[in-house]
Amino acid sequence: MLTEIDVFSDFVCPWCLIGTHRLTRVIDDLGMTGTTRIKYRPFMLDPNTPAEGKNIPEELRRKYGRDPAPMFARVEAEARASGIRLVLEKQPLMFPTARAHTLMQHTPVEGQHALAKALFEAYFLEGRNISDPAILVELGAAHGHTADAVLGWVNDPEELAATRREAEQAARMGIQGAPFFIVNSALAISGAQPEDVFRRALLDATEPGDAG
16 A cells, blocks of 8 residues: 655755654655655745855844754754764755755655755755755756756746745645654644654554545
8 A cells, every 4th residue: 555645844954854864764664665655845944045045053043042052962962863963063054945845846756755865965964055056956967857957947936936835835734844744645743753653653544444
């Protein structure tokens, strides 16, 4: 039986990196890789992020009035516990993600999970600007897209506007944060939950006779 998972995430969201990684580990552990289809739906942490990006530590200091280091340490500890060598200071800038989401929207669903992993790693682990068309061309080429096609999508104002409209759909569905997972259009999981939560959800969703 095919299990379909819709993932609402943003590629500059560390909890999305952690959550999707945990989901992958559970799918692999359950032997469901060949029977699971993961579709990525756009979610934008900040649709108004300027083209040059914004400094995350500075933004957090302004918002909370304190050093963000303890917050970063908590996220990094959660990432390490899941096998991700995340060092947030490697990427101090948040970049706009409409272009990255647009590339994802044009990627066949069977290739979306691999592309998402590449985007997360480029941004968080390699400290790259995933709003840069040249970087998206490079990442897209590794996932079956031609340079001309990628440049056509990520530089087209109408394509970007369509992606932003799609991202607004999450709010209309009542989704206020990312990551957010919907299994078989029925079972919702909010946040980067522990692997046991994903495991129970997938087993419940695939029980014979289950409504999902």
